[in-house]
Amino acid sequence: MIQFAIPRALRPSFAAAHASRRTARSAAVRGGRPTIGLLVATLVLAACAGAPATPIPTTAPTATAQVTAPPATSTPAPAFPVTITDDEGTIVTIPRRPISVVSLTPAATETLFAIGAASQVTGKVEDITPYPPEADGLPIVATYKGTEIEKIVALNADLVIAGGLGFTPPSAVAQLRSLGIPVIVLYAASVNEALAGIEAIGTATGNADAAVALSRAVRGEMDRLAGLTAGLAKPRTFYEIDATSDIYTVPAGSLYEELLTMAGADPITTDVSYQISLETLITLDPEVILLGDGGYTTMADVRARPNWSGIRAVMEGKIYPVNDTLITRPGPRLADGLRALISVLHPEVRL
Amino acid sequence: MPAAVGALAPRRSSGFRTAFARRPIVVGALGLALLVFITILGIAAGTVVIAPGDTVAILAHRLLGLDVAQSWTSAAETIVVDLRLPRVLTAAVVGAGLAVAGAAFQGLLRNPLADPYVLGTASGAALGAAIAVIIPVRALFLQFGLLHALAFLGALSAVFVVYRLSRLGSRAPMTSLLLTGYAVSSLLAAGLAMAMYLSGAGLRQIFAYLLGGFEASSWGRVAVAAPLIVLASAVIFLRARSLNGMLLGEEAAAHLGVDVRRERAVLLAVASLATAAAVAVSGLIGFVGLVAPHVVRLIVGPNARLVLPLAALLGASLMVGADLVARLLGEIPVGVVTAVVGAPFFLALLRRAQTGYEL
Numbered sequence: 001m002i003q004f005a006i007p008r009a010l011r012p013s014f015a016a017a018h019a020s021r022r023t024a025r026s027a028a029v030r031g032g033r034p035t036i037g038l039l040v041a042t043l044v045l046a047a048c049a050g051a052p053a054t055p056i057p058t059t060a061p062t063a064t065a066q067v068t069a070p071p072a073t074s075t076p077a078p079a080f081p082v083t084i085t086d087d088e089g090t091i092v093t094i095p096r097r098p099i100s101v102v103s104l105t106p107a108a109t110e111t112l113f114a115i116g117a118a119s120q121v122t123g124k125v126e127d128i129t130p131y132p133p134e135a136d137g138l139p140i141v142a143t144y145k146g147t148e149i150e151k152i153v154a155l156n157a158d159l160v161i162a163g164g165l166g167f168t169p170p171s172a173v174a175q176l177r178s179l180g181i182p183v184i185v186l187y188a189a190s191v192n193e194a195l196a197g198i199e200a201i202g203t204a205t206g207n208a209d210a211a212v213a214l215s216r217a218v219r220g221e222m223d224r225l226a227g228l229t230a231g232l233a234k235p236r237t238f239y240e241i242d243a244t245s246d247i248y249t250v251p252a253g254s255l256y257e258e259l260l261t262m263a264g265a266d267p268i269t270t271d272v273s274y275q276i277s278l279e280t281l282i283t284l285d286p287e288v289i290l291l292g293d294g295g296y297t298t299m300a301d302v303r304a305r306p307n308w309s310g311i312r313a314v315m316e317g318k319i320y321p322v323n324d325t326l327i328t329r330p331g332p333r334l335a336d337g338l339r340a341l342i343s344v345l346h347p348e349v350r351l
Numbered sequence: 352m353p354a355a356v357g358a359l360a361p362r363r364s365s366g367f368r369t370a371f372a373r374r375p376i377v378v379g380a381l382g383l384a385l386l387v388f389i390t391i392l393g394i395a396a397g398t399v400v401i402a403p404g405d406t407v408a409i410l411a412h413r414l415l416g417l418d419v420a421q422s423w424t425s426a427a428e429t430i431v432v433d434l435r436l437p438r439v440l441t442a443a444v445v446g447a448g449l450a451v452a453g454a455a456f457q458g459l460l461r462n463p464l465a466d467p468y469v470l471g472t473a474s475g476a477a478l479g480a481a482i483a484v485i486i487p488v489r490a491l492f493l494q495f496g497l498l499h500a501l502a503f504l505g506a507l508s509a510v511f512v513v514y515r516l517s518r519l520g521s522r523a524p525m526t527s528l529l530l531t532g533y534a535v536s537s538l539l540a541a542g543l544a545m546a547m548y549l550s551g552a553g554l555r556q557i558f559a560y561l562l563g564g565f566e567a568s569s570w571g572r573v574a575v576a577a578p579l580i581v582l583a584s585a586v587i588f589l590r591a592r593s594l595n596g597m598l599l600g601e602e603a604a605a606h607l608g609v610d611v612r613r614e615r616a617v618l619l620a621v622a623s624l625a626t627a628a629a630v631a632v633s634g635l636i637g638f639v640g641l642v643a644p645h646v647v648r649l650i651v652g653p654n655a656r657l658v659l660p661l662a663a664l665l666g667a668s669l670m671v672g673a674d675l676v677a678r679l680l681g682e683i684p685v686g687v688v689t690a691v692v693g694a695p696f697f698l699a700l701l702r703r704a705q706t707g708y709e710l
Binding site: 143145146148149150151153154155156165166169170171172174175178179272273 | 430
């Protein structure tokens, strides 16, 4: 979900939106760790917003359709109204099978198209790495600047799927609900939560069977892939989210950490602030550096950074760009993300 | 907007002020016309195109109860009645409230740089809002969240603290009030910086509040905020005579029979109430509260009886206009628009006022 239409500089703050709810809450109470640098990032957001997303080179196999949902025709007429408890604990009732669904997260857009709900979707959030191509023509009703309620109303939306922990502004969620539009708010800090989100979208849109089949297929494929790396040596891995000014990496208890672990890495993690000091990083001395920011950072950039040259991964040249959209989007392509990670971390494994 | 107000302040400035000062009714009528015009524009324009005819028909149908044949979609009706109308009304009420509060603070403190936020309301509200974002509670009451409640309380508490602290053994209460306000604001700003530092993913929400905006307006919020602001403004209108007296200095005001201490306390309290209600619904929007009273004084002179209602009209127009511009430019923060439009406009007016300008 992090890979919305968000300027790269802002990503860590949105990444933070996907720390587990528990972690985020407790950290908020005792006051997590610094992210004030993001204020500056927010200020420059306008400057970055127009920058097109550079395609990120990926070493992943190109087959992205290994996980396919059964055709929607296999879904029997579900019993509406349905009642769903969303990830914020809000109980949402959807009176009829929705015919105008607005997706406010890229992951939800992918999920809707993967479960055969394409004909029900009428609007989506802006997505800098749009997927699937069939969703390209949909009107965009939200950007990093905010959610355009008027457009959603004009689409006669009868279901809105929003992102949690501030990804969709809470005021927009409240406003949509006050207009009588059902809104389910989803976020995922683990593979299980991501798959539960897929199933929730299925139930909410009347495509429950296809969604369950999809989530099982993804789970099965991921378990199979994780099994392939189970006995292998686990290189200490630094996953770079951004290091333009401060250094951001994956927090403990996040979807990132789970995927890296499944891929056979020993990820260096931090807290919900996503920030890590260079001192800590040098001390932990990663064997592999994965560039989640590979769209704008190259191995040469990393080598040129002052004080990075003594890090083992830098000395040995084990610096690889990865497609972070696949890894961070809690949608139907998670298994592809895992496959991409394994192909970088353990190229010897036959996938 | 500059063109519209330019009509009120013709280029030949010599004598325009006295000419208009003698015709407050004319200025008032022009101000009202401006507000109505901008309000209609504000309702007619938005990200979704709705035919002007449909907009008028929907308004006539829903507000005036006219029996109009329905030619519009129910989505259009929702957009006009439940999204744009409360939004424009909120902007108008907030703009008017800030302008009246600004005029009151400028008069009370006899300081042309005073604005509604000068005594700590802004930093108090901002800190309250930031704390609300950090506290993970998502309850909504009357469509108000914890953020609005704490922003409101923060603004009022800040002013209360400033007022109490400034009274400790001071001989020049107004100067003391200003300086105390400055000191307390600085302290609260430090608290805000700390809260933002600790807010993690909530930073964007805090930032959005600091920039201000009306995109989350709703009838429920108008119903709570508008009466507060209107009531507070009415109390200030009724004390125009005291404000006029205080412009002459506290001693002179006392000689004119104004109970200076009491009037000062009442005016500070209600002006702060109006400001707190405004910042709670819309966030921190600068410049309108500073500029609107000055523009009106440049046109009609310093008489508070005229300045207060006209500043309300102009403040409302400015805010609705600024919100309209913000919307048309793709939901940019209203505070940016008010500053970009307000600051140069204000400078130009000051330059034109060759006669010298005092409060």
